[in-house]
Amino acid sequence: MLIVKPSFYDRFACRAARCVHSCCVGWEIDVDPGTMELYHTLEGPLGDEIREKIRPLPEPHFILQDDGRCPFLNDGGLCRIILGCGEEALCDICAEHPRFYNCFPGREEAGLGLCCEETVELLLGGESFTLIEDDDGEGDDPDRWVEQLASLRDVLFSYLRDGEGDFSGRIDRALSAADTEFPPFEPAVCAQQLLGLERMDDRWREMLEYLRDSGAGVECRLPLDDPRYERILRYFLYRHLITAKDEEDVRRLLRFCVLGMLTVCALDVVDPERKDEHLRLWSAEIEYSDENISRICTWL
Ligand code: SF4
Known part of the structure; x- marks a missing residue:
C-alpha cells in the first residue's frame, strides 16, 4: 500500500x-456504530449523560446546545468525554478530525482539513510543503486511472512551483496542460454567487457581502506572487484532484481549486486583517459540503 501525506502531516497536534x-462548535457530530456500542456499556453519571445527549435518528448524533456547542465541551474548551473516559472513548469523527483520507486500491492519501486553524498555520506558517510517499509493497494493485491523476497532479505541481514567469501565467500553463482554462475572475460576482450557497457561519456571509460590495476592481490587485497562494492552490489540488471520476471532472475540479484560491486571495485584499480566517472559512463552508462543491463545479 502506498501512503501519501503532506510533509507537515505528522506535526499536527490539536x-x-x-x-x-x-470544531466542537457548530458541526453535527455523528456517532459511529462501534462507539455507540461502547457508549451503551459506560456506567456512572457520565455514561447516562452521554446516552441522554445522543439523538438516534437519522444517524446517532450528539444533540448540540442552542449556541451550537457540543454538550461535552466544557467552559475551558476541553472535552468531558476525554477527561472522564479517555481518548479511546471518542467517536471516529472526533478522533480523526481534521484528518481526511482519499482511499483507492493500493493507495491511500491522507491530509489535514483547512477548516482547522492549526492546519492553516501548518500549511502557511513554515516551509512550503512536499508530498511524502511510503510504500510497504503490499496490498492491491494500483488503479490505473488514479495513477494517471497522481501523475497529472505532479505535472501541475511542477508548473505551479517551478514554471517560469509570474504565478498567474503558471496557473494558465497548468490549466492548459489539463486542456482547460479559467473564465475571467470577477470577485464581486463570485461573492454574490457564493452567497447563494448553503452556509453555516454568519462570519462567512459577512465576508462575502463585504467582498461583493467592495470587490469592484480587486481582480487587478490580486497579490498572486505572494507564495501563500501557490501553497493554497497546490493543497487544494492535493485534496480534490485525485477524486476526479473522468477527464471532464478533472477540468471541473481544477477550475474549482483555482476559484477557491482566487476567492481567498480577493477576500485577503479587501480585508487583510483576517487572512488566515478567509482560508479556514472557505474550507469549512465549501470544501466540507459536497453539495456546495458540486454547485460551484456546475457554474464553472
Ligand atoms: S479546529 Fe483543529 S485545533 Fe481546533 S479543536 Fe478542532 S482539531 Fe483542534
Missing part, C-alpha cells in the same frame, strides 16, 4: 483549549 474556532 490546540484543544487554545483553539479559537473549535
